Each structure stands twice: as structure tokens, then as C-alpha cells.
Amino acid sequence: MKKTLFLLVLSILTLDVFAQNIIPKPVEIKNIAGAYNITAATTIGANNAESQKIAEMFAAKLQKAAGLTPKIQKTGAIQFTINATPNTIIGNEGYTLEATNAGVKIAANKPAGLFYGFQSLLQLLPKEIESKSVSKGVKWNVPGVKVVDYPRFGWRGLMLDVSRHFFSKADVKRYIDDMVRYKFNTLHWHLTDDNGWRVEIKSLPKLTEVGAWRVARDGHFGDRKDPQDGEPTSYGGFYTQDDVREIIKYADERGVTIIPEVDVPGHSMAAIAAYPYLSCTKDPKTKVNPGTNFAEWYGGGKFRMFIDNTLNPSDEKVYEFLDKVFTELAALFPNKYIHVGGDECYKGFWEKDPGCQALMKKMNMHEVEQLQGYFMKRVETILNAKGKKLLGWDEILEGGISPTATLMSWRGVKGGIEAAKMGHDVVMTPSTFAYLDYNQGEATIDPPIYATLRLSKTYSFDPVQEGVDPKYILGGQGNLWTEQIPTIRYAEYMTFPRAWALADIFWSPKDSKDWNNFTKRMEAHFERADAAEMGYSKAVYDAIVKASEKDGKLIAELGSELADVDVYYTMDDTMPDNFSTKYTQPFEVPDAQITLRVATYRNGKPIGHLITLKREDLKKRVGR
Structure with missing residues (x-):
């Protein structure tokens, strides 16, 4: 009896944790008693044609991952509803979701909100719902939960x-x-x-x-x-x-x-390769760039292009x-x-182009940057004419x-x-x-x-x-x-x-x-x-290695993005593990041909990548 009660409590706690794992985090989420178990007898309800599409998406997920083929009808144990009377709290993209022993109800004012409620429902189910083939032995439980959710930004x-x-x-x-x-x-x-x-x-x-x-x-x-x-x-x-x-x-x-983005007037080399007349230089040998270096960057947003990749604003x-x-x-x-x-429109070819200079004189422009403003206004006029x-x-x-x-x-x-x-x-x-x-x-x-x-x-x-x-x-x-x-x-x-x-x-x-x-x-x-x-990426598990200098000495500082990850290191050409030196504070790196090796562990188990840095590598990090 005690064992059964323990397993029941453990199951409820597991489901409660499950319910709190939604990304993005809902506005309101409350765990409530019970859970709904999806079985072969489960039906899916949809109250109109728009909710029917989302119900069909959910049914397809269940068929692929669980091997279930639920019937879709007007009302069901898992109900998708577009509200007849709008819920003023949740707006156009929000939803409400309630799961109990009896079933799951998701409601929204618009299809977008209902779709997002569907995404939260998927996240409430076991991870196997994302599988591309049927997963055996999975209990398809939706934890008891009540959610009111809507976005901060549109x-x-x-x-x-x-x-x-x-x-x-x-x-x-x-x-x-x-x-x-x-x-x-x-x-x-x-x-x-x-x-x-x-x-x-x-x-x-x-x-x-x-x-x-x-x-x-x-x-x-x-x-x-x-x-x-x-x-x-x-x-x-x-x-x-x-x-x-x-x-x-x-x-x-x-x-x-x-x-859609069409990047102009800069970043246009592919267009110029097709139609060279678009640029100031009109170079017929312009080619689509395969990843070569065709610019010199000076910092602070300053640069020079070796190849004309900019449309001619004149x-x-x-x-x-x-x-x-x-x-x-x-x-x-x-x-x-x-x-x-x-972005990143190089104006050096404009400065040398007679047509651009004539346009600047005609428009009483004093800086070449004003040509970009002229160009953008012309483009906006074109766009506005097309709605x-x-x-x-x-x-x-x-x-x-x-x-x-x-x-x-x-x-x-x-x-x-x-x-x-x-x-x-x-x-x-x-x-x-x-x-x-x-x-x-x-x-x-x-x-x-x-x-x-x-x-x-x-x-x-x-x-x-x-x-x-x-x-x-x-x-x-x-x-x-x-x-x-x-x-x-x-x-x-x-x-x-x-x-x-x-x-x-x-x-x-x-x-x-x-x-x-x-x-x-x-x-x-x-x-x-x-x-x-x-x-x-699991880079969040890797150690952070910084370096500084103090009184002529090289100092290493280790860290982690996660509070429950331990960092261990060696400098004696041994491989670090959780029996090596545990990092607690910045330390001096000896003035010798050493290699710093750093590893991260959680609960005694390795969790991140091994990081290996020679002393000269650390010196390059000083001041960064």
C-alpha cells in the first residue's frame, strides 16, 4: 500500500514538473489535481473549420508518435475551440488550456492562438510526441494544468x-x-x-x-x-x-x-553579376561571390570594398x-x-562616379551619405505604390x-x-x-x-x-x-x-x-x-575561461553559465576529472610551458567539452 501511494505521489510530482517545462514560459500556469490519459478511445473535438485544421495536426502527431488514430468530431475529450465571444484578456494570439481527468480544453479567439495552445499541449506530453516513428510503452498523459497565456510582443x-x-x-x-x-x-x-x-x-x-x-x-x-x-x-x-x-x-x-528581404543598395553583387549595368563601375567580369574576402574592415563600422557590390543611386x-x-x-x-x-553600403564608388556627383550637385547634397537617403526614399515610393x-x-x-x-x-x-x-x-x-x-x-x-x-x-x-x-x-x-x-x-x-x-x-x-x-x-x-x-548546442555546459594580468603575473579565471556545474582543471599535463583540482577562485598560471586543461562535471559526471589552452593562448585573452 505504501509503495503504491509513493508511486502515485511520484507520478503526480513528475507530471507537475512536466507542466512547468513549457517554452516560452506561459503568463499563468497552475498545476491542478489529476491527469488526462490519451488512449485509442480518445476523441478530438473541433467547433469550426479553422479549429478542425489544428485538430487534424494534433491527430497526425498522435498517429506518427503514438500509433493512435483518434476520431475528430464536433466535440471530444480533447477540445479545440475558437471562442464565439472573444476573451478580452488573451487577444489574437493568446489561448486558454485546461487539462483534467476528464479531458483537455483549448480555446482561443483566433486560429493563431489556438495553434499556440496546441504547441503548449504538445510540450505537456512526453518528449516522445516529437518522435518520427511510433514509440512503444509510453503513457500519453497530459498533467492536470490550467493555463492562461498571451504574448508580450506581436x-x-x-x-x-x-x-x-x-x-x-x-x-x-x-x-x-x-x-x-x-x-x-x-x-x-x-x-x-x-x-x-x-x-x-x-x-x-x-x-x-x-x-x-x-x-x-x-x-x-x-x-x-x-x-x-x-x-x-x-x-x-x-x-x-x-x-x-x-x-x-x-x-x-x-x-x-x-x-522577404532584397538587400540593396549594398550587398548586391549577385544582382550585379547578372546585370552589370546596375553598379557604378558596370564591370562585366563581376561574379557571384563564393566566400572570398572582398573588403577591408577598419573597426567602428568603417570599411572599404575591393569590388563594387553597390547599386548606382543616380x-x-x-x-x-x-x-x-x-x-x-x-x-x-x-x-x-x-x-x-x-546595411553596410560602401559609398567609395559613388564618390568617384560622375553620375552620383552630378545628382548630389542637382539635389544640393553635401555628404555622400545623403545619396543613400535619396535611394531609400525612391525605393519606398516604389514599395508604397504596390501597397x-x-x-x-x-x-x-x-x-x-x-x-x-x-x-x-x-x-x-x-x-x-x-x-x-x-x-x-x-x-x-x-x-x-x-x-x-x-x-x-x-x-x-x-x-x-x-x-x-x-x-x-x-x-x-x-x-x-x-x-x-x-x-x-x-x-x-x-x-x-x-x-x-x-x-x-x-x-x-x-x-x-x-x-x-x-x-x-x-x-x-x-x-x-x-x-x-x-x-x-x-x-x-x-x-x-x-x-x-x-x-x-550544449555549449552552455562548457567552462568559461578568462585571463588577466596582475603585478606581471598571468591569472586564470574559470566559470560556468550554470550554477550547479563544477569546474575542474589541471596544469600538469594530466587529463582533468572530478578528482582534479576543483576551481574555487582565480589562480596564477606558472611562467612555464604549461597547458591548462578544464572540464565540467555535474553530480560527479562529465557534462561539457574538454578545453585545452596553452599559456600563450591564455595571454591572448588578457583584456578581452
Whole structure:
């Protein structure tokens, strides 16, 4: 009897913990007595055609993972309901969810909210619900719970760059599936850049005949060999307009809006390779860039381009070209925005171009930066004529922008603060918190990239900065640039778990933020990601190694992002384990040919990567 009671209590406690593992964290979640067990007899209810679609998605999940084929009818034990009378608390994307012994009820005002309730229901079920095949011996229990949930921000985005590396239609759908598990609702689709033009424009066929393909190159992006004349351009790809429509439909069924980006006037080498007349230099030998170094960076945002990758703002043919591009894009994408880039536009070729100088004189411009403002206003006029709003990176502030333009703040938060104070709508996506291509942990373990962004730093982000009126902050976004990301699984590895942190930030109440609580939920989702065969990084388990100098001595400082992880180290050419020296405080590194080896453990078990650094490596970290 005692054993039975113990097992019952353990089962209830396990389910209660289960209920608290939802990402993003719900506004209100209360454990209640009981649990609903899904069986072969379970029915699914849907009160109209819109809720029926979500009920069918859930039934498909159960069939794949549990081997169950529940009947869908008007009312059922698991009920999906679009409210006849709106619940004013939850808005358009919120939902209520209640699970008891008798069943599960999910209700929302709109299909998007019902879909997010469905995602929370999936997270309440055992991790095997994410499996791609039937899991045997699983009890499909939904813990007793009551949830009232709605988002903090309306814009909860991720950006996928498909120019640096092309991702197939199936890959893009997979990324959308990854997003919606965590209630992201916006996919920013970076479709064009120096390294490839990825969307069919029927009136400009060379954009994909030429601009979508480049020479094949191995090695680190930025260190590759220049393309040679006559070399075959075998790497690349593009989306036909039918592909785009299919992906938009797929996203729409899952509550995701797709924002297309055509990056102009800079980052346009692929377009110029197809149509050389678009640039100032009009070089017919311009090629789609395969990842070579074609710029010199001086710091502080200053740089010089070796190759002209910028559209000519003084040439009317450029605006005729853009009108054709945006005419076709506006017809394809139903959302109100088209992103036009505007970032990292090198103006050195404009300074030397007679046409640009003549335009500056005609328009009484005193600085070449004003040409970008002129260009952007012309582009905005084109977009507005097609019923679209201009969206761009924070450089569009240079040279002035119209009051109706919307800005994405990527160079930190400064541009977003400035734009919001000017009355512009802003999406906060600063590289300092939200660039998912940045290294996630120890630089000697993950492949090299030019900056580091740890999970804890991402989690510390808040889109509404001090002194800014929140009404101008649409929300936030994580950006995944893909110079070093050739596959969709590695795209997942770089996106998660940092995007889980962003999901909490964009959805959950600000005052609910709790790092220790988040990391516990994160670890539960590592297991769910394994079941889903989804990529993710465990860099959060690795030690943090810093160095400083004091009184001429080299000092090492070790740490961890997690409070319950122990750090051990050696400097005597032995491999560290949990019987080695445990780190408790900064220590002096001997002035000798030593190697510092660092390992992390939890509860006596190894948990992170082994980090190995020579003394000279540590010295390079001083001051960082």
C-alpha cells in the first residue's frame, strides 16, 4: 500500500514538473489535481473549420508518435475551440488550456492562438510526441494544468539567410516547424546578397540564371579563392515563384508571416553579376561571390570594398530594375512589409562616379551619405505604390528616412532607440544579443567566427530599452547569417537554445524572467529536441575561461553559465576529472610551458567539452 501511494505521489510530482517545462514560459500556469490519459478511445473535438485544421495536426502527431488514430468530431475529450465571444484578456494570439481527468480544453479567439495552445499541449506530453516513428510503452498523459497565456510582443521573429548557403524548400519548412514549436510568428527570409540571388523574378531571368549560382569552394568563408574566368558555377539554387507560394501557405497554416528581404543598395553583387549595368563601375567580369574576402574592415563600422557590390543611386535604370523586382515580390508575399536591407553600403564608388556627383550637385547634397537617403526614399515610393511598407536595417537612418519607414536595429540598440524616439516602429535585433551565427561558447571548440554570444547574454536582452516608448517597439528577432552554416541541422545547432531564450523574451512577461528556471526548462527541451532529431548546442555546459594580468603575473579565471556545474582543471599535463583540482577562485598560471586543461562535471559526471589552452593562448585573452 505504501509503495503504491509513493508511486502515485511520484507520478503526480513528475507530471507537475512536466507542466512547468513549457517554452516560452506561459503568463499563468497552475498545476491542478489529476491527469488526462490519451488512449485509442480518445476523441478530438473541433467547433469550426479553422479549429478542425489544428485538430487534424494534433491527430497526425498522435498517429506518427503514438500509433493512435483518434476520431475528430464536433466535440471530444480533447477540445479545440475558437471562442464565439472573444476573451478580452488573451487577444489574437493568446489561448486558454485546461487539462483534467476528464479531458483537455483549448480555446482561443483566433486560429493563431489556438495553434499556440496546441504547441503548449504538445510540450505537456512526453518528449516522445516529437518522435518520427511510433514509440512503444509510453503513457500519453497530459498533467492536470490550467493555463492562461498571451504574448508580450506581436513581432517574434527569426531570420534565415539563404544567400550565403542555399537551403531547400524542405529545409525552410523544417525551420518553420522549429520556430512554431516555440511560438515565433515571423520568418525574415534573407533572399539576396553578394553570394546568391534566391528568388525567381520572371521579368529578370538572369537574376536566377546567373545570380543564383557560384563556383564551388571549400574552406572557411572569407578565406576562399576568387572565382576564375570560365570556372563552372555549380553551387547554389533558387526558389521558383511556385516554391515561394507553397512555403508561404505552409507558414500561414502555422501562424507564421514571411518577410522577404532584397538587400540593396549594398550587398548586391549577385544582382550585379547578372546585370552589370546596375553598379557604378558596370564591370562585366563581376561574379557571384563564393566566400572570398572582398573588403577591408577598419573597426567602428568603417570599411572599404575591393569590388563594387553597390547599386548606382543616380541611374534611373536601377529604379526600373527595382520596380520590376518589387512588383513581382509584392504580388507573391501577402504581408505588408518588404525588407530592403540598407546595411553596410560602401559609398567609395559613388564618390568617384560622375553620375552620383552630378545628382548630389542637382539635389544640393553635401555628404555622400545623403545619396543613400535619396535611394531609400525612391525605393519606398516604389514599395508604397504596390501597397507595401519599407523595412530596413538601422543604416537607413543615414541620410534621412520617411516617417512611415520601419527599422530593424542590429548595430546594438542605439539605432532602435533613436528611431523609436523619432516615432518609427522598431524591431529590436541587436547583434550584441540576437545574432545567432555568433560563436556560442569556447572559441577553441566551436568553429571560429568573429564574435561570441553566450546563451546567458542572449537571455539578458530586453527589447524595450530605458527611455523608449514601448508602443514603438514591435518586438524582437534573432538573426541567423549563414556564412559558416552549410546545412539545416547546423542551422538548428546555431539557433537553439539561444532562440529558446529569445522565445521567452518575446512572449513571456518581463517580470517572469528567471535564468535558473529557464535553464531547467531548456534541459528538458534538449531531450525533446533529441526525440525530434533536431540540432542544438550544449555549449552552455562548457567552462568559461578568462585571463588577466596582475603585478606581471598571468591569472586564470574559470566559470560556468550554470550554477550547479563544477569546474575542474589541471596544469600538469594530466587529463582533468572530478578528482582534479576543483576551481574555487582565480589562480596564477606558472611562467612555464604549461597547458591548462578544464572540464565540467555535474553530480560527479562529465557534462561539457574538454578545453585545452596553452599559456600563450591564455595571454591572448588578457583584456578581452
